[in-house]
Amino acid sequence: MIKKRIRKSSLSLSEIITIQVLFHISGYRNFKTFYLEYVCKFLTKEFPNLVIYNRMVELKSSSFIPMMIYLKTEGLADCTGISFVDSTPLRVCDKRRIGQHKTFKEIAQRGQCSLGWFFGFKLHIITNDCGGIIDFMITPANVHDTNPLKMKGFINKLYGKLFADKGYLSKELFQSLFANEIHLVTKLRKNMKNPLGVII
Template sequence: MLATIEFVELMPTILLPLCFFIAAQRKAPTGVYFVDSTILRVCHHRRSSQNRVFKGLAKKCRSTMGWFYGFKLHLIVNDMGELMAFKLSQATTDDRVVLPEMAQGLTGKIIGDKGYISQKLFNALYEK
């Protein structure tokens, strides 16, 4: 297992190949998609001021499961559970903000929870 220092040193060299790998895993569109987000905790929110690795990148935010310090991972999968799109954002990013960019190139229905409800977002996606 990598230590934090080794991980941070390897990140710049691994990031681009990782993005290509994930993009190559994208499957064929089916017309029915599900979107949701989950939290990625960096550390306990009480220790956020001591965290140096993600200082300036990670944010404190409150979710349905309490306070956390970290990021949000947004995913779109098709009805077969195959990954169609993903985005990593700061914890404070509204789910509705990242959806239009993630949904580019997808046609059909996108089903999400109440965090994605917005008439403005519906109209923007419907016009595409």
């Protein structure tokens, strides 16, 4: 049996997460350019124990769960009475490579979004009118956008108006949310009358 040495990172978990957060507010389009051209050149005082790029990619993966736990427990915003909900696809591979994909083989699914079919997951996010994230959820791609809104744990902070696109049109969902003092506001499809009465 070949023993594989587990190298200890010289970057702390908080530093790894901080670098990832900085990337998303930096304006850079890809992480490699951000890390090599900005962090390694201009932030060496703030991060004196920087690692090579390939090692940083490994550390990013290991920090994902702690980062999500921190965001869920400490980083979420409050509801202001005006909220927005939407989902975005998280593709794990190209559609042509689905049969060869192994990493998420047992949990990723085929799903559809406004850009067509994809293989992976969906990220569902609720934000307030100030841009703060009230809550988020990751589901397989085949889960309908309305399903997370049927879970009390996902909407327990909400009140007032919740704005969404046409993909959330559902009389059952509207009535369920309204019973919890949440007014779902969407546009109607062109071929629909106004079956919910008060929805706009």
